Amino acid sequence: MKLRDVTVLLGIIGIVLMMVIPVNIHLLDFLLMINIALALMILLVGMNTRDALQFSIFPALLLITTLFRLALNVSTTRNILAEGEAGSVVSTFGNFVAGGKLVVGFVIFLILVLVNFIVITKGSERVAEVSARFTLDAMPGKQMSIDADLNAGLINEIQARERRQKIEREADFYGAMDGASKFVKGDAIAGIIMLLINLIGGLAIGMFMENLPIAEALQKYAILTIGDGLVSQIPALLISTSAGLIVTRAASEGNLSEDIIKQITAQPKMMYIVAGTLVFLGIFTPITWYVPMSLAAVLAIGAYRMQKDLDRKQVQEEQLEEEQQIEEVRSPESVISLLQVDPIEFEFGYGLIPLADTQQGGDLLDRIILIRRQCALELGIVVPVIRIRDNIQLRPNEYIIKIKGNTVATGELLLNHYLAMSPGIDDDSVNGIETKEPAFGFPALWIDEATKERAELSGYTVVDPPSVVATHLTEIIKKHAHELLGRQETKALIDNTKEAYPALVDELIPNVLTIGEVQKVLAKLLREKVSVRDLVTILETLADYGTYSKDPEILAEYVRQSLSRQITNQFASSNDALRVITVGPSLEKKIAESVQQSEHGSYLALDPSSSQLIYHKLSEQVTKMLQSGQQPLILTSPTIRMYLRQLLERTMQEIPVLSYSELEPSVEIQSVGVVNL
Structure with missing residues (x-):
């Protein structure tokens, strides 16, 4: 030894x-x-x-x-x-x-x-007791944090082992201190x-x-x-x-x-207050004046010097931060940060800053939170964070909406005005600046506060500028929802479903389909504005039919049929019959004969003249329904629905195309037109 x-x-x-x-x-x-x-x-x-x-x-x-x-x-x-x-x-x-x-x-x-x-022993005993209990309670969370850092590659195995040992030593130390404090207590007795x-x-x-x-x-x-x-x-x-x-x-x-x-000298201004209090005591109390006065002078001088030191350090830190920012810009690695593309961006001119400035009464940020909640309920996806920024290159009242860095919509607002949309019969007494409603393109007027009440009495739909922006942004998100849902977002949705339905997810992924294949099916549904909120039903269908086909188009058709109740409720009301444009037998036969098979799946191969003829026939029926104030809806057989949808993708993207299998048997269907060749 x-x-x-x-x-x-x-x-x-x-x-x-x-x-x-x-x-x-x-x-x-x-x-x-x-x-x-x-x-x-x-x-x-x-x-x-x-x-x-x-x-x-x-x-x-x-x-x-x-x-x-x-x-x-x-x-x-x-x-x-x-x-x-x-x-x-x-x-x-x-x-x-x-x-x-x-x-x-x-x-x-x-x-x-x-x-x-x-005083001391009782306090130390209590602190040691609480520290020991809290340290033991926090051990599992600290261990999980270490494992997470290790799995993420933030630390190596040696560092993880050292952290675990430190946690164990902390628990042992505070547990020992809880008992050792009794020694001091017994010693006093x-x-x-x-x-x-x-x-x-x-x-x-x-x-x-x-x-x-x-x-x-x-x-x-x-x-x-x-x-x-x-x-x-x-x-x-x-x-x-x-x-x-x-x-x-x-x-x-x-x-x-x-x-x-x-830490005590971090607030020199407080020392001035203490010095002033001592001066007050020296003047208005019988205390010998030089005792508080001298101490007040020392505190005031010390506070003055400390404040100067703090100001000097703050200036030095700001200069150092500016130098670091300059160095980061000059460094080659700084270019990497420029490669990041935001999923959704909302940029506006300086005249629209009050919309987003809460100090000026703007509630755009709160509305965006509501938009994300609304899209989660209606579409079943988590909309990414929307980046909001001002852009001096835009006109003062102009705004643009970008999806993955590309402009997809623009608009213009007039603050302190209201957007009034006509009910169909214009009132000559309602005057304003002619414009178009940005979300749907309806003719509208920008009216002032004085004209608002008259327009509402005349049946106009009157909305304020923040509501115009919120509606436009919501419609853009719905239109481009299939672009916002990538593999990472799909995995997050599946992981959330797995918490309640682990057997379903384990059977489907990756044994039957991959994350990418599921994402393609969900994107197909969102492209036609079909909500994917009922993800359990969608995954059940994919698990049933994924073993027979890997084609996203075919799988999407099976899923649409499984979501028939949802699709029916989306387009049909409980009281009225569902008015549709029916595809005739000759057109169905033409489309079915034009389907070609390839190693990548099936596709529609129509000659240009036939395509133009089909467009013309459908356009006539759609126009008739629009003129009568009805929502156009095309109904066809299940075998050709996806091919007809492909044909109308570019020219009639907003017109829903349904099949008989996607509608509930109880719904009443009324054909208002038939399209034949």
Whole structure:
């Protein structure tokens, strides 16, 4: 064994022997000074630790020092009662600290015991108990965080092992401190008991064995008793303070002195208030004026210098930040950040800034939150975060909407005006600036506040500029929802479904279909404005038919048939019949004969003249329905529905194409036109 190990072992054995074997008075003085020096050393080390684990030996050291202090109490008690003296250290504390006055000595001793026992020890015990419980409760979360960082590649295996060991050591430390605080509590109680033993025993020996008068016996033994109590309670108070400092220290970059000076002086303006308060006390109270005035002057000067230092540091930090930004722009890596493309962007001219500025009453941000919620309910997808920014290159009242960096819609607003759309019969008394409603392209007027009430009485639909933008943005998102749903977004939807339906997802992915193939099917549905919110039904259908075909077009048709109730409710009301344009037998036969098969799937191959003829025939029927105020809807057989949809994709994208299999049997269908060749 090493010499230091032997020294510690012999020291602990010596502490135990001190309780049994009498100690020489001169050696006792030396040990008492060691006790005081050791307590000071522990206090200073505790103040200069940045983390409690830097002084992890403290719980065991607390037990050893408490045992050492009790052994010294036993030795001094033995000397006081047996020989009537306990060395120069005890007598010095009894005469010098207490001033030779018994009452003063008793009061000081009781104050030290109460401060140690009630204030410091009880507080440290409670903090250690709570810290131990919270540390144990937080262990699973910290372990999961370490595993997540390790899986993400943020840390390596060695760093993860070190972090886990630190968490275990923290739990062990605070658990040990919770129990070790009881040592200090018991030491304070033992100090009071030994004081009473020394006092009563000393009086008994002095009066009955040495035949001293009660006053002389009290003077002789009481002073020694007080000195013994003070010489043990002062180190006990120091070590209790160390325990309190350690368990109340939060993680920091500096020691206690640095943190106190840095954090207390971080608000120089508060020091001016304190200085002003002291000046008030010096003027309006009987306090000697130079005491508060001098202290107020020191605080004011200190606050002034600290404020100048803070201002100088702030300027330096701003300059350093600007230099770093310049360096980042110059560095080759800064170009990578320019490659990021936002899924949705809303840019506007400077004249429309009040729409997004909450301080000017703008509620555009709140409306966008509602738009995302609405799209989640209607479409079943999570719309990405919409980037909002002003663009000085646009006209003051102009705005544009971008999807993946490309402009897909533009519009123009007039603030302090309202957009009024005619009910069909114009009122000549309603005057305004002619325009078009940006979302649907209807003719409209920009009217002022004075004309708003008259327009509403005339049946006009009147909306404010924020509502115009919200409606336009909502329609653009619905129109381009299939572009916003990528593989990553699809995986997020599937993972959310997996929490409630793990068997379904495990069967489908990746055994039957991949994430990419599911994403293509969902995109097909969204392209025709079919909600994918009922993802369970969609995945069930894909699991059933995915083993027979991998073609997204065919799988999408199977899914549409499974969503027949949803599609029926989307287009048909419960009271009225569903009015549709029916595809005649000759047209169905022509389309069916024009379907070609390839290794990548089937497609429609029509000659240009036939395509133009079909467009012309359908356009006539669609126009008739629009003129009668009805929503055009094309109904065909299930076998050719997707091919007819492909044919009309570019010219009639907004016209829904349904098949008989996608409608519930209970719905009443009324054909308002038949298209034949």
